[in-house]
Amino acid sequence: MTKKETNKSFNKDILLENYHKLSIQVSLNGLSFCVLDSIGKTLTQCKELSFGRELTPYEIQKELKRFLRDNTIEDYAFSDVVIVHRNTLFSLVPQALFDEKELANYLKFNAKILANDLIEYDELSTYDLVNVYVPFSNINNYIYELFGEFNFYHHGSILIQAILGAHKISAEEICYVYISEGEMDIIITGDKKLLYYNNFHFTTTEDFVYYLLFTLEQLKLDSRSIKLRLFGNVEEGDTIYTSSQEYVQNVSIYLPSNPEFLQDNVMLSSTNYLLINAFR
Secondary structure, eight states: OOOEEOOTTOOOSSOOEEEEEEEEEEETTEEEEEEEETTTTEEEEEEEEEOSSOOOHHHHHHHHHHHHHHTTGGGSOEEEEEEEEOOSOEEEEEGGGOOGGGHHHHHTTTSOOOTTOOOEEEEEGGGTEEEEEOOOHHHHHHHHHHHSSEEEEEHHHHHHHHHHHHSOOOSSOEEEEEEETTEEEEEEEETTEEEEEEEEEOSSHHHHHHHHHHHHHHTTOOTTTSEEEEEESOOTTSHHHHHHHHHOSEEEEOOOOOOTTSOTTSOOOTTTHHHHHTTO
């Protein structure tokens, strides 16, 4: 699923520290980044910025420039730069049915796209899936000018591979919900495969519960038997957790294990979970 942008004329009078890696997450309502020391297996810096509202792609680029400048990120070079595009403009396609010439057709039923939108895709070959999506092309262009070579992915691709790759998928049905500011990603596994993935925006706890129960109902999954695993911006006892318990019998907090390139004592949070797993 790797793809690269290469700027052959890129040149900086800065020594490349070939063990520092940078990942940046971009969404309509916020930004975040992490710097990984791949030798020490630690995070040297993690920052996030919430806009408090949804911005346009043009406004996001202005905020990203300021965000990176304020944290002196643009003054350094990195051995690896990854951009994570977080949005709802995506569609999962079975690999057997995928045709690169039909990208727009895969998206038009699930998302509102424009004629001039650049459409990309991530190959999730291990799971025989392709994630077709619209990245923030202006952000890609800016990062290209700033750092040269970089990789970019849709956040759903990273999330699916992180969840499914963390442990052997069993036959029992498990519903994972990754919660961030105003968003929820639902990943359901069962029958030793991925059954479902989608992303929803929500404002209230009632919205959250509605999307959760709607998904379970559409898939004809029993809320009394399915295991619900919440993680990200959620804690045991908060309103999302307790409201979920009212409708789903088996609820717990999911604690993801650290990837091999990160020390066990480094805590994964709702901010850096996707950013760290982007380095896989």
